Amino acid sequence: MMIFAENELLESGREARAKARAGDSAPTTGVAEGLVQANMISVPRDWAWDVLLYAQRNPKPVPVLEVIEDGGWESTLAPGSDLRTDIPQYRIWRDGELTEEPIDAVEAWAEHPDLVTFLIGCSFTFEAGLNQAQIEIPHQTACRNVAMYRTGVDCVPAGRLRGKLVVSMRPIACDRVADAVRISGSYPSVHGAPVHIGDPDALGIRDFYAPEYGDAPLALREGQVPVFWACGVTPQAAIVDSKVPFAITHAPGCMFVTDLLNETYAV
Amino acid sequence: MMIFAENELLESGREARAKARAGDSAPTTGVAEGLVQANMISVPRDWAWDVLLYAQRNPKPVPVLEVIEDGGWESTLAPGSDLRTDIPQYRIWRDGELTEEPIDAVEAWAEHPDLVTFLIGCSFTFEAGLNQAQIEIPHQTACRNVAMYRTGVDCVPAGRLRGKLVVSMRPIACDRVADAVRISGSYPSVHGAPVHIGDPDALGIRDFYAPEYGDAPLALREGQVPVFWACGVTPQAAIVDSKVPFAITHAPGCMFVTDLLNETYAV
Known part of the structure; x- marks a missing residue:
């Protein structure tokens, strides 16, 4: 069951995304504490099965929180979000090489209309x-x-x-x-x-x-x-080791801030 | 980390699979208590992404323990096992209809060389x-x-x-x-x-x-x-509701007995 933040805490998450969208590339440690933050990896459809199966087989390093298909960029964990802009800094990978570290991923996203995007749990929780x-x-x-x-x-x-x-x-x-x-x-x-x-x-x-x-x-x-x-x-290490043709990820430490309370994932 | 049973308990799991393989169709409640038992669903490759994504989006009813590709029938949770025979009773589904309930799935397995098989956690644990x-x-x-x-x-x-x-x-x-x-x-x-x-x-x-x-x-x-x-x-309800063209599952109550201790999945 997804438990969404309310009031000031919800605002702090929206504010964090708005700052990233406006170009702030600062890491998200300590930002909107109490809210779930997520790692991101986005790959063309052809590689989506491999990523999801890799996650299933390695659930401790790759706990999948959400999968967004067909080039979509709004996360249900943060209604109104735009995954192309709301992360402070991105990494673009081509044939397993890190080629760019842009502060938005709008252009990269447009290169492949069939991106499948994975949000992955983060230790900040x-x-x-x-x-x-x-x-x-x-x-x-x-x-x-x-x-x-x-x-x-x-x-x-x-x-x-x-x-x-x-x-x-x-x-x-x-x-x-x-x-x-x-x-x-x-x-x-x-x-x-x-x-x-x-x-x-x-x-x-x-x-x-x-x-x-x-x-x-x-x-x-x-x-x-x-x-x-x-x-x-x-997953970024796997992109390199496996020479994945194309991927977009967050930059380490620069996470996607959601609207969900950490309690969503407490046992 | 997979924790495998030893000695008598390991034997009890192997014995349960051998009985099913020999044609015993009895449910597995209380069998080899202490060992993980699993639900099974096997679908042609074309449907594998849908099943794995359904599992990711519905982790409480569909917790995936293992995925076996390319028509394989040996589970790493039970070395030496044969998923086509080691479950007491199977269900074969065609276009969302239950068509057969055989005691082995060797013939059904041979219909599709590209089956992807999912083992799913079971409440017996x-x-x-x-x-x-x-x-x-x-x-x-x-x-x-x-x-x-x-x-x-x-x-x-x-x-x-x-x-x-x-x-x-x-x-x-x-x-x-x-x-x-x-x-x-x-x-x-x-x-x-x-x-x-x-x-x-x-x-x-x-x-x-x-x-x-x-x-x-x-x-x-x-x-x-x-x-x-x-x-x-x-997942069996989803097979019906979604008119999945072909699937093999266990019959309810007739599970796949693994060699793993329940403690493998304890938090």
Whole structure:
């Protein structure tokens, strides 16, 4: 059941989309807190089955919240929205290469009349839960983007799509790790519980202090453990690894803000 | 992460499939308790996108556990299995009409070389959790099949697929309803928490004592509330309503027994 925000909170979501539409390219961390934010990937119809099956087979990194067919750009999670303009920054991919990072996707959208667009759950939903429980999230304290890594773990392939699992990392105080597991686990359809706790090497991470996406993490403090969650950037890694001919995605950290309460996805 | 059974429990699953393969058409209620059982729907490739999208849009009644392409019949949830024979009884559908109920689907499978097969979560998983918590499930006590109803609620359409929500009903003691919600809710990918508690009329149920699928319920006793869960028979209702040209499904109550522990799907 979709639970829509009301009053000021609803306004804050509409405002966030209006700002992006007007050209503001700022990341959406902490924006309209309480509302669901979503990753986006849009591909020509010919690739839609592969993406949806990849999502079904890899539900932790690719939890699908909505699918919009036939080149549509309005999300039912945010009536009146325009997915071509309401995300702060986009990435255009051609044959698996990142070719442009425009602040709107109107022109790119017009290249293929049959786009199928996937909105995918985002960790900002469970971060709100961590904040409420007073679990410190160091990159937020430091006003940085979360560190995201390409791991050595293969996702389950689907059709022509294959790629590595991408994870986001938050250093969590040892005595709050169990709470962080419990709280994020109660949002199974937006990445859910961590996939890995501790030892980055065991996950095949190349260099802990040089993540492939987002900002480098601050130095781990004593009493902190690195906790890794499956990340919605995983489809972008699959675009690269599978040389997908054409795709439009959000830029990491620049999400689509919906009108839905995070509670929609709480178990 | 798939958690496979071991030792006797693993044997009990293999034995259940071997019995079905040998021609036993008995329902699988209470069989190999502790193992995940699954609903099945198999359609020609041309309809696979519609089914997977219908599942994505209606995750409570249609939680997809596995998709097998290209006419394949072995499930990774049960290595060595044969989906054409290991279910006790099948239903063959042509242009939305139920035409045969064979005990194996070898011939039907051979009609379309491009079948895409969907395994869908089943309420037996959370029933095991209810049993463990000593919540009485009256149809089990009476050795009957669960009552399943076609409701007045429309599922969200996808492509050419549309249909009503089908629910299963269990009368639960008033003082255990909250526990039943909590326990089933901890298995969100196998139907999860109830969709409706109390008043069958409000759900558009035609006749509480004449369900469209399964056995009629016993008379409600004082202190019991009818509790309704989304049901994996929902895709069969969509086959009828959408006049799908060809499909193979399990017969209601006759499930595919996997090698997976129910704990695989616990949050």
